[in-house]
Amino acid sequence: MIMTAPMPEPTAKAETRDRVANPLPGRVEYNATKAIPDPSLRMDYIRVSNFNFFYDQTAQVLFDLNMDIPERQVTAFIGPSGCGKSTLLRNINRMNDLIDGVRHEGDILINGHSIYDPYLEVISLRKRIGMVFQKSNPFPKSIYENVIYSLRVAGRKKKSELDDTVERSLRGAALWGEVKDRLHDSAFSLSGGQMQRLCIARAIANRPEILLMDEPCSALDPIATGKIEELIHELKASYTIVIVTHNMQQAARVSDRTAFFYLGRLVEYDETQKVFMNPSNPQTEAYVSGRFG
Amino acid sequence: MFASSQKDRPPGEMFVWFTSMGLAVGLLMIVGLLGFIVWNGVAVFWPKPVAEIRLKDGAPLFRGSASVMGVITKQQPIDVRNLTPEQLAHPDPLVRMEKQLFVGNRNTYGASYVYFNAGDIDSVQYPEGVLNIERMEWGNALVYPIALELKDGTRIEASDPAFPGRFSEIMVEVNKRRAAITKIEKGRIGKINHRMRNLQLDERYLERNKTLSPAQQADLEETRERIRQLQAAYEPLAAEALKMRERQNDHHLLFRLATGEERRQAMGDFVHHFWPNQMNTLHKIGQFLHHAKEFLVAYPREANTEGGIFPSLFGTVVMTLLMSLAVTPFGVLAAIYLREYAKQGPFVRAVRIAVNNLAGVPSIVFGIFGLGFFVYFMGGNIDRIFFPRNVELGVPTFGTGGVLWASLTLALMTVPVVIVSTEEALAAVSRGVRQGALACGASKWQTIQTLVLPASAPGILTGLILAMARGAGEVAPLILVGVVALAPSLPVDSIFPFIHLERKFMHLGFHIYDLGFQSPDSEAAMPMVFATTLVLILLVVVLNLGAILIRNHLKRKYMASAF
Ligand SMILES: Nc1ncnc2c1ncn2[C@@H]1O[C@H](COP(=O)(O)OP(=O)(O)O)[C@@H](O)[C@H]1O
Ligand SMILES: [Mg+2]
Numbered sequence: 014m015i016m017t018a019p020m021p022e023p024t025a026k027a028e029t030r031d032r033v034a035n036p037l038p039g040r041v042e043y044n045a046t047k048a049i050p051d052p053s054l055r056m057d058y059i060r061v062s063n064f065n066f067f068y069d070q071t072a073q074v075l076f077d078l079n080m081d082i083p084e085r086q087v088t089a090f091i092g093p094s095g096c097g098k099s100t101l102l103r104n105i106n107r108m109n110d111l112i113d114g115v116r117h118e119g120d121i122l123i124n125g126h127s128i129y130d131p132y133l134e135v136i137s138l139r140k141r142i143g144m145v146f147q148k149s150n151p152f153p154k155s156i157y158e159n160v161i162y163s164l165r166v167a168g169r170k171k172k173s174e175l176d177d178t179v180e181r182s183l184r185g186a187a188l189w190g191e192v193k194d195r196l197h198d199s200a201f202s203l204s205g206g207q208m209q210r211l212c213i214a215r216a217i218a219n220r221p222e223i224l225l226m227d228e229p230c231s232a233l234d235p236i237a238t239g240k241i242e243e244l245i246h247e248l249k250a251s252y253t254i255v256i257v258t259h260n261m262q263q264a265a266r267v268s269d270r271t272a273f274f275y276l277g278r279l280v281e282y283d284e285t286q287k288v289f290m291n292p293s294n295p296q297t298e299a300y301v302s303g304r305f306g
Numbered sequence: 307m308f309a310s311s312q313k314d315r316p317p318g319e320m321f322v323w324f325t326s327m328g329l330a331v332g333l334l335m336i337v338g339l340l341g342f343i344v345w346n347g348v349a350v351f352w353p354k355p356v357a358e359i360r361l362k363d364g365a366p367l368f369r370g371s372a373s374v375m376g377v378i379t380k381q382q383p384i385d386v387r388n389l390t391p392e393q394l395a396h397p398d399p400l401v402r403m404e405k406q407l408f409v410g411n412r413n414t415y416g417a418s419y420v421y422f423n424a425g426d427i428d429s430v431q432y433p434e435g436v437l438n439i440e441r442m443e444w445g446n447a448l449v450y451p452i453a454l455e456l457k458d459g460t461r462i463e464a465s466d467p468a469f470p471g472r473f474s475e476i477m478v479e480v481n482k483r484r485a486a487i488t489k490i491e492k493g494r495i496g497k498i499n500h501r502m503r504n505l506q507l508d509e510r511y512l513e514r515n516k517t518l519s520p521a522q523q524a525d526l527e528e529t530r531e532r533i534r535q536l537q538a539a540y541e542p543l544a545a546e547a548l549k550m551r552e553r554q555n556d557h558h559l560l561f562r563l564a565t566g567e568e569r570r571q572a573m574g575d576f577v578h579h580f581w582p583n584q585m586n587t588l589h590k591i592g593q594f595l596h597h598a599k600e601f602l603v604a605y606p607r608e609a610n611t612e613g614g615i616f617p618s619l620f621g622t623v624v625m626t627l628l629m630s631l632a633v634t635p636f637g638v639l640a641a642i643y644l645r646e647y648a649k650q651g652p653f654v655r656a657v658r659i660a661v662n663n664l665a666g667v668p669s670i671v672f673g674i675f676g677l678g679f680f681v682y683f684m685g686g687n688i689d690r691i692f693f694p695r696n697v698e699l700g701v702p703t704f705g706t707g708g709v710l711w712a713s714l715t716l717a718l719m720t721v722p723v724v725i726v727s728t729e730e731a732l733a734a735v736s737r738g739v740r741q742g743a744l745a746c747g748a749s750k751w752q753t754i755q756t757l758v759l760p761a762s763a764p765g766i767l768t769g770l771i772l773a774m775a776r777g778a779g780e781v782a783p784l785i786l787v788g789v790v791a792l793a794p795s796l797p798v799d800s801i802f803p804f805i806h807l808e809r810k811f812m813h814l815g816f817h818i819y820d821l822g823f824q825s826p827d828s829e830a831a832m833p834m835v836f837a838t839t840l841v842l843i844l845l846v847v848v849l850n851l852g853a854i855l856i857r858n859h860l861k862r863k864y865m866a867s868a869f
Contacts, residue, residue, distance in 0.1 A: 108741060140747035150738035153761055153863070163746035166756065199863075215746065 045292035049141040059105060059223065063119035066100055068112065074100050078119070082105045082270075084158050084222075084253045087245060088103045089285065091258060093300070096274040099147075103290040107135050107140040123223070132254050140167065143216030143252075147228040149208040151200035151215075156183075156192050159211055160301035163219040174297065178218050187244050188212035206237025213244065217252065224248065230263065242267050261301055265289050273297045311672050347840025350833040351462035351597040356582045358564055359407070359796050365426035366415070368565060375420075375436065375448050375564030376407035377582075392698040393425075401425035413444040414567055418830045432583045435464070437561070437589050440578040441571075445612060445830070449561035449581075475581070479573045481519050483550055490547045490749070493800070498540045500801050505533045511695045520839060541558070542623070574851070601837060610791065610821055611831050613836055617793055619728045619812035622845060626778045628807075629720065633773050637724025638716065638759075638766055645732045646754055660728075665722040673783025676715030681707055681787055685808075697742050706787030709797045710807035715787050716780060720773035727772065731760060733763020760860075767857040771850050778846045781815035789813045791820040814842040 045165045059082035066075035068135065082088045090098040103109045107122060107128060121128050128138055133254040152159050160179045169175070179196065183189040188210045194201070198209055209229055216224060226245075230238040245254060245267045258264050264271055265285060273294075281288060281297040292298045354377045359831045361372045368374045384393075384404045392438070393401050398595060403424035412418050439447045451464040462469050473742045493801035512518070512526040529782045554574025562568050578600070580593050604614025632831045640661075689696060704710070735758045743753040818838050821831040 049771060106745060112743075136747050136749055136797060140743055142741075142745075144745035146738060146742065146745075148738055150736070150742040152739055152742065152757055154757075162743065162748070162756075166743075166748040166752045212742070215742075219747065222365065 027054075049139070057300040058082060058124060060122040060125075061101070061119075062122065063099075064104070064121060065118040066097075066109070067103060069114045070116065074277050075104075078279050079278055080272060080282050082202075082253065082255060085251070086269040087254045087256060088248045089258055090274060091264050091300070092259065092270060092274035094259070094278075097266050097277040098274055099227050101202060101274075102227055102255060102257050102302050104226055105223070106139050106144055108144070110255045111137065115128055125211070131258060141221050142225060143219070143221040144225045145209070145212050145226040146228045147231055148211050149205065149232070151211055153210050154200060155197045156200050156211060157196040157204070160214050160218050162215055171244035182214040182218040183211075185217050185244075185248065186210045187240060187247075188214055200290070204237075206233050209233060209237065209241060210244065212261070213241070215246075217248070222253060224252045224254045226254065228257050228259060231259060238263070261289075261303070273300060275300070286292050327718060336773070343839050343843060344741050346833075346836035351591040351594045351601065353582055353597075355584060356438060357407075357431050358431045358433050358436075359422065360431075361422070361426045362428040365428075366421065369421075369564035373564050373566075374407065374409060374420070376409035376420070377403055377448075378430075379408050379419070380406045381458075382406070384817070385421070397426065400498075401501050407754065410438075410446040410448045411444075411446060411563055411749050414563060414569070418445055418827065434583050434595050434636070436581070436583050438580050438582045439559075439576050440612075441575050442577060442600070443575065443608060445608070445736065447561070447571075448564060449569075450560055450562040453559045454573075455560060455570070470581070473559075477579060478575060480554055480576065481578075483554060483575070486844045487550050487554075490543055490550075495540065495547070495794075496795070497801055498536055498803050502533065502536050502540070505529055505536065505700065507534065507695060507699055510699055513654075514681065514698070520626070546797075549644040568753070572633045576629075582715040590675060602841070606672065606792070609825060610817065611825050611827070611834060613846060615841060617796060618812040618814045618817040618838070620796055621789075621793070622778060622814045622842070623849075624717070624851060625709055625713050625784075625811060625813065626774055628709065629716045630770055630774055632714055632717035633720050633724050633777075634770055637721045637769065638728050641725045641728035642754060642759075643734060645729045646758070647799070660723045661725050665726075668782075669719055669780055669784075670782045672715055672719040673786035676711055676718070676783060676787040677707075680711040680714050685711060704792060706808075707786065707806040707810055709788055709811045712784050712788040715783050716777040719783065723772045723776065724766070727769030728762065731762035731768075734765065735761045764857045764861045767853050767860065771853040771857075772858070774849050774853065775846050778849060779815060779842065781813070784813055784816060789816045791824065814838055814845065818842065 014032075059079045061082075064075060064078040065073060067073050078101065090102065092098055100109065104111065105123075105128070109115050117129075123141075126133070152162060154162075157179055158165070160182050161175045164175060164178055165258045180189060180193075182194060188207060191207060194213075195202070200208065203211060209232075211224075213224075213229070230241050233241065242263065245256065248254060249269075256264075256268065268285045270283065271285040271288040271291075273280045273288060273296075275296055281292055281294045283293075287293075288297060289301050292301060333674055356375055357378050358375045361374070363372075365372075371816060381403055386394075389402060396402070396729050401423070404421045405424050405427070407420050407422060408418060409415055409420050410418060433449055433450075437447075437449050439449065441447055449472075451469070453464055453477070454469065456461040456462070462472055508529045509526065509642045512522055512529065515522060518526065541861050551574075555572040557573040558570050559567065559573060559576075578596070580589075585593065588851075601614045602619060603616050605616055606618075607613035621649060621846075644654060644657065648657075682705065685702070685706065689703050696703050697705070739757055739761070740753055743757050744750070748756065760862040788810050790812065793810050795809060797806050797811045799806070818835055821838065822828060822835045825831040838844065
């Protein structure tokens with residue numbers, strides 16, 4: 014399995030990083046070597062390298078992205094609507110492959126292995142990456158069946174394993190107490206916030222390494238949002254979390270690192286503290302202080 | 307308010323009226339048609355009083371009698387071409403009317419219905435003592451009973467207060483015995499016949515050879531021996547049935563017709579009786595229910611014009627269910643491929659248009675296709691491979707019309723409906739759910755199987771409902787691929803292998819056609835036509851309601867999945 018590949022040598026990493034394509038005049042440049050100063054970082058869990066993405070032959074949405082997303086931290090993607098946050102996120106588990114006519118250049122590596130490796134099954138990739146969508150999308154099944162869906166499709170049948178997974182995942186999603194007595198009710202009987210937490214439970218049921226969240230709280234009320242933020246905080250101990258958010262406060266609250274995108278380019282990527290308090294780019298400063306976006 | 311000028315009115319308001327009028331006309335037509343069928347169909351079973359009509363002096367007599375008895379079924383103007391100048395000039399319009407009278411007693415009178423000039427009728431009475439008897443043959447008899455002649459020689463006069471009770475008792479007895487006879491003949495003798503037919507075919511097949519090898523000779527001997535054994539088993543049964551049949555003639559009824567003839571008939575010929583002029587509403591309702599039930603569960607008699615429609619009802623249900631079984635997987639798989647897997651483009655669009663147009667092909671074309679492809683090609687090949695003996699003897703098994711080929715033909719005819727509604731249902735399953743499943747590591751097929759299909763089930767059922775409604779009422783193609791006016795046996799019975807897909811079957815739609823247009827006395831068949839039509843419509847409604855109930859159940863189950 015690619016995920017368990019040995020850690021790449023630091024020197025090799027540096028080399029890759031230096032091979033940043035010649036920036037166009039006026040283009041905001043991002044140097045990944047400087048971007049991850051934390052020496053305790055064991056590996057660049059997700060590495061986006063010279064990544065360009067096109068929805069069709071002409072419409073380029075992502076431009077020459079380079080970034081390393083550290084493991085077991087929360088990385089927030091911020092930026093104005095349409096800047097490509099979701100597109101990048103959905104490339105990490107290759108959900109964009111489903112769209113006809115898409116094309117990409119460059120690579121995304123997880124643990125040093127390309128996700129576009131032709132020998133890699135997309136399905137096994139997705140099994141290692143949980144995803145939570147903007148609009149909660151519980152399946153028309155019971156709460157129980159929702160949580161263990163990924164195990165079901167993997168063909169796992171052992172009752173005790175399934176039961177354990179349901180409890181662990183629902184506890185992990187801070188939903189266990191609320192639903193433990195009605196696991197076999199329809200998922201549609203839950204409230205909006207509960208549904209989204211159910212989707213989180215479903216996403217972590219298969220013990221993925223990475224959890225992708227695309228504006229998971231945008232449709233929720235403040236109380237439900239609070240719960241999910243708390244949850245993200247707890248989950249980061251075990252998962253590498255990438256969260257797209259529109260909400261600046263939320264990014265500031267939950268994330269360790271923040272990436273600011275603008276028009277398909279990565280403008281600034283640094284410790285959240287730094288991005289919000291002392292951004293090095295004037296555009297970032299304008300955006301986080303609410304002057305545009 | 308009328309003062310406001312024309313030009314203040316929003317333009318096109320007039321058309322709202324047109325649209326509502328269109329709806330109103332449509333509704334009126336549907337309600338009118340249904341009402342007409344329901345009224346006439348239900349009226350068939352309602353017991354009507356029997357009138358004794360006295361004709362005026364000088365009016366033409368009916369079989370030499372001025373008195374005639376029957377149910378007045380309708381009154382209508384006489385065709386102008388048949389009117390005499392005196393009648394035309396007569397001040398009383400009644401003279402130009404005629405009454406239709408159901409006189410029954412077809413064996414004596416020759417016809418069930420007789421017309422009288424309304425002007426010739428002197429008086430109409432409803433005598434209490436009339437008995438309406440439904441018989442195995444010759445339709446109903448409307449009679450004045452005279453006496454019961456029992457086997458032991460006793461005679462019970464109709465005036466005897468014990469007469470009605472005794473009569474009813476004997477009726478129960480003969481009906482029970484008739485059921486027992488049927489059980490022997492259809493059941494045990496039927497089974498023997500089935501085996502016998504097979505053995506006789508074997509025998510004929512072997513006899514065709516000019517010279518027989520010793521093995522064949524032995525075969526032939528054995529077959530003949532088994533035929534003899536069957537014959538031996540058959541004889542006591544036949545004798546038993548015959549004995550019971552004879553006992554049906556133990557008791558006789560002596561009766562008189564209104565026209566004066568006296569007749570004597572075995573009680574075993576009678577099926578049911580009632581006293582039409584002595585009934586209160588409760589009796590009438592009881593009689594109505596009895597009649598309606600018999601209509602549904604009894605076998606037809608006298609070339610379908612009497613008795614029930616059970617085989618047709620059963621055949622229609624079996625065929626419709628088989629059709630649903632065939633059309634659902636076929637249509638759903640096609641729709642899944644078209645919607646989920648095929649690359650959307652001009653080719654898929656063309657296929658879709660072709661499928662939609664298939665729904666508009668006249669049904670008889672499907673019948674012809676079914677005959678050519680299913681019956682001759684598929685059936686013929688099945689026969690050649692599995693029943694070479696029957697082919698050799700010119701007795702096709704699958705190579706002739708049958709309930710299987712009829713169902714498949716109708717399945718082919720209705721598959722576009724299922725494809726279209728399944729495609730719509732598949733398209734309605736939200737992207738969120740699909741992506742959620744894929745993100746969980748499900749393959750596309752797993753996503754379809756575990757989420758998309760269950761969520762589309764209500765839509766698929768809608769398609770099936772439409773298909774069934776169309777299939778159950780279709781007649782034209784069936785005539786070519788397996789429907790008959792009178793089938794000797796049901797497609798499902800107690801003889802192994804219980805479901806006989808190759809058998810010809812009866813169908814309500816064809817039954818209606820046969821009664822209305824192929825029976826010798828279409829006037830007499832009219833009530834049966836209405837009643838059968840009503841049953842066919844009710845059957846379609848019941849099948850649809852069943853499917854709708856299942857659909858609603860599924861909808862509740864997958865409630866919020868539609869958005
Ligand atoms: N399926 C698609 N086909 C074509 N263009 C798309 C598609 N999805 C998104 N886009 C375009 O890609 C750009 C980035 O979209 P997205 O990644 O959703 O932005 P964000 O999530 O930052 O708001 C937008 O201009 C959007 O119009
Ligand atoms: Mg987005």
